[in-house]
Amino acid sequence: MADPYEWLADDLKTLHRAGWYRSTRVSDGLAGPTMIVEGKAVVQFASNNYLGLCGDPRLGSAAQNAIARWGTGATGSRLLSGERPVHRDLEKALAGWKGTEDCLLFSSGYLANLGTIQALVGPKDLVLSDEYNHSSLRSGAELSGATQHFFAHNDMEALANLLEKERNRYRRCLVCVDSIFSMDGDLAPLPEIMKLAEQYECMVVVDEAHGTGVLGASGAGSLEHFNLKVPIIEIGTLSKALGSLGGYVCGNSTLIDYLRNRARTWIYTTGLSPGDAAAALEGVRLAQSELGRRSQLWENIAQLSEGLQHIGIAVFPSDSAILCGQVGNIAATCAFSEKLFEQGFYAPAIRPPTVPTSRIRFSVMATHTQEMISKLLLACQQIC
Ligand SMILES: Cc1ncc(COP(=O)(O)O)c(C=O)c1O
Incomplete structure (x- = not known):
């Protein structure tokens, strides 16, 4: 009988041959x-x-205190048994820092992107993505069933052409970009993207994974850097400059309320562990104040x-x-x-x-x- 798993080893051999094999x-x-x-x-x-916050003893103490108070896990989804005071405290701290009405924590930045994009668009909709976007943004669009088109990296003429050609054929349109592109380090031209988004009635998701803590006078990220006060959906991670683990979405309170009811990667998963949330809360405090x-x-x-x-x-x-x-x-x-x-x-x-x-x-x-x-x-x- 043929082994139904034989192809796995063959695939790995192909990766080795191409020099694409990865290990830790x-x-x-x-x-x-x-x-x-x-x-x-x-x-x-x-x-x-x-x-340098990940090894900072103050984040360690915050996590230890949270574990002593609430235990090592959240024990359930936020909607059932998994909500702790530290979750809302962190959501308020992030929203305050970013200047948005509200915020929602996810178990990782990857899950925040997947869940948010999937909740915002569906098969009748269009997603326009920078070709260098992080895998989580691309995968969110794929999972949603929306039509996804890619524009050349940071090329605003290419984005404008796509909008002109495609926008009318779809119900909703979402433009997705990293603020800082993770494998290059350059910045998306957000002011131009926002102008086009307004002109063509598009929603915009910006992934602040590498911008938070780094860009802007208070470290709030690319919007602060550009001094942009616009309706935008800001997604990020707690695992980079903030030294912990988890993801978040910041935006207006209607958006956050909607995600609490529609984002499957938030509804059907265990809440962020109290230790991770408490460490991130301390990370936010230090990133703002030091x-x-x-x-x-x-x-x-x-x-x-x-x-x-x-x-x-x-x-x-x-x-x-x-x-x-x-x-x-x-x-x-x-x-x-x-x-x-x-x-x-x-x-x-x-x-x-x-x-x-x-x-x-x-x-x-x-x-x-x-x-x-x-x-x-x-x-x-x-x-x-
Ligand atoms: C741009 C970008 N978005 C999202 C993520 C995912 O974040 P997390 O590690 O919290 O899942 C990463 C990297 O990890 C990233 O570089």
Whole structure:
């Protein structure tokens, strides 16, 4: 009898042959600029812990206190047994920071995107997505049954053409973009997107996963950066600059009320754990109040970006803590990353199919020291 699972091993062989096979690396030690990766002490340039809050003892204490008070899990969905005071406290803190009427927590940023997009559009509707959008935005549109068209990355003429050609044929239209594109580090032109959205009566979802804590005077993200006060659906994660785990949607109270009743990835899943919610609440407080973290982050970004260009590595255009350097094809990029690792720096090679062209992706943290960045640059120069 034929083995119905045989194709799995064949598929993995294909991935190996294409150089697309992926595997994990174990990191140990408190999350911070230095960690033990696969048993080796390295300076970490691979984490999304932009403000260095994940290893901060104050987030740890907040989580411990919450666990002591409520236990390790939420025990049920928010609509049944899973609602704790810390959930609403965090939702209010996020809404206050972002300047929106309300907020809804999800178990992850991925689930926030899936659930929100699926709730907002259906088979009669249109989703227009930047071609570099995060997988969760694309998957949300696919799950909804709406027609999804992609426009060339950050190309507003392409978006306008699509709207002109397609908008009238559909009931509702949703434009989806990352604010900071996760594999490139550049920023979506939100003011132009909002103008087009108004002209063609579209809803807009912006994924602030890499903007929150990093952009804007108070770290509220791309809308604060552009000083935009517009009706928009802002989705984000608690797992990057905020140092915890979970996702959220911020918007007006009708939207949030609607999602509580319609977003399946919120209704039919266990509430966020109290420990994660409490750590994130402390993360929000510190991201807003400790302004020195953000200014140090931007100093570090400038040091690395200028240093890489100085040694002849082409850096992708970036407006964030994500800096990508071009060092060659898949094999060359993987070899570069491995050599960096041997010299005590962890910066992954990002390659197709995740991105069209291979690159070394450096994630900068506020808690990197100038010396760490100088030594990384020296290592890059030697490898070049
Ligand atoms: C742009 C973007 N959106 C959403 C997510 C998903 O967030 P989470 O890790 O909380 O699921 C990520 C990465 O993890 C991301 O980079």
